[in-house]
Amino acid sequence: MGLMSHFIDIDGKRDLSRGLRNVVLVDGVRTPFLKSGTDYKNMMPHDLQRKAIQSLLEHTQIPKEEINNVIVGTVIQEVKTSNIAREAALGAGIPQSAPAHTVTQACISSNQAITSAWNYITTGHSDCVVAGGVDFMSDAPIRFSRKGREILIQMSRAKSKGELIGLALQMMSLKALTPDAPSVAEFSTNEVMGHSADRLAGAFGVSRREQDEYAVRSHSMAAKAIKEGLLTDVMPTSVPGKADAVVVDNGVRPSSVEDFSKLKPAFIKPHGTITAANASFLTDGASACLIMSEEKALALGYKPKAYLRDWVYVAQDPKDQLLLGPAYATPKVLGRNGLTIQDIDCFEFHEAFAGQILANLRAMDSDLFCQKWMGRQSKVGALPLDKFNLWGGSLSLGHPFGATGVRLVTTAANRLAKEGGQLALVAACAAGGQGHGMIVEAYPK
Secondary structure, eight states: OOSOOOGGGSTTTOOTTTTOOOOOEEEEEOOEEETTSSTTTOOOOOHHHHHHHHHHHHTTTOOGGGGGGGEEEEESOOOOSSSSHHHEEEEEEEOTTSSSEEETTTHHHHHHHHHHHHHHHTSSOSEEEEEEEEEGGGGOOOOOOOHHHHHHHHHHTTOOOOHHHHHHHHHSSSHHHHHEEEOOOOOTTOOHHHHOOOHHHHTTTHHHHHHHHHHHHHHHHHHHHTTTOOOOBBBOBOOOOHHHHHHOOOOOOOOHHHHHSSSSSSSSSSTTOOOOOBBBBBEEEEEEEEEEEEHHHHHHTOOOOOEEEEEEEEEOOOTTTTTTTHHHHHHHHHTTTTTOGGGEEEEEEEEEEEHHHHHHHHHHHHHHHHHSSSOOOSSOOOGGGGBBTBOHHHHOBBOOOGGGGHHHHHHHHHHHHHTTSSSSEEEETTTTTEEEEEEEOOOOO
């Protein structure tokens, strides 16, 4: 028998333990996700990550000395806190003896933090890991131009007042003062992700109306989940200079297809289909979750929320298939575990763009695509929307790049508990033509 005895020979279900140590999600939390330039704008990213970790510690009441490691995912790095995991962990009061490191893999950075924790635990290196993620677009680092940086370095080494004045005069040139902002384009293709999403939607015949309809669905689902108190992972977050804590995501805007249809194309003009309404927006926010071996969690008296059963990462053409990570990851992680779409009770997919989501769904339901590009004999199949992102998604809740993965996994676990399901599938695309898929299983009641 495998480790997961409740899942063997009962109702014909499979043992997904794979003979490894069982890894469990005890719980996950996040700050409210806010549009960049709003209430968090005067903070720093490590502040947000620290607050997410502190909320996790308070919410779970985990003794801090039990934490073996801290792993944090981020994308737009603040140069003052290059290892943001360590700074946030120390600020949250986690013992100095607990190592902390930062990972980055574009929009699946906190997915990587979770699976790195999974590896630590299954190999016996750790029993208790905090995994999280953060991104802060209100203050993205903008450098001087390369010429300006060269002059500043020379100024720091100047040996005379005359040399310093000469360099200062050079610094006043337009070339030296031109800022070098972080690129929003793919380095390998020099193409903005919105352009890729527009072309992808066109390739799979996803219309502008379909995208607007899906975006309205996302916002409506999120508003309903907030109203019904389902987003229990959102923790009140205090903001310096503000009397009241932030308690809710501020990007959710229920509207109509007619209103969304009024917006002009954002990338390919005038005939593109991606707009500000059917694309995720720049977001500030952080998340954190507590991951343990099952034995450790039970020994400490916890009732875990879910097992983290298995995961995959995929990569494909970063130009024409930049955002198709979920289409590749879904059949791969299902196949590794002898599962089909019909075995999954809950789907939580990252919504970068409505067109990206719908293109992935069409790719998986296309014999031609699956045969030509995945080497399959037939299509993966259609994902049921009545099980898909029912509490909103990145289009409505927001997408702090490094923090979304923890939100997806925590939401999947919470949905399984609320809906009485057994298995969830989490999937996400990421820059560079990469993707992630994970199987989450409800912890037995």
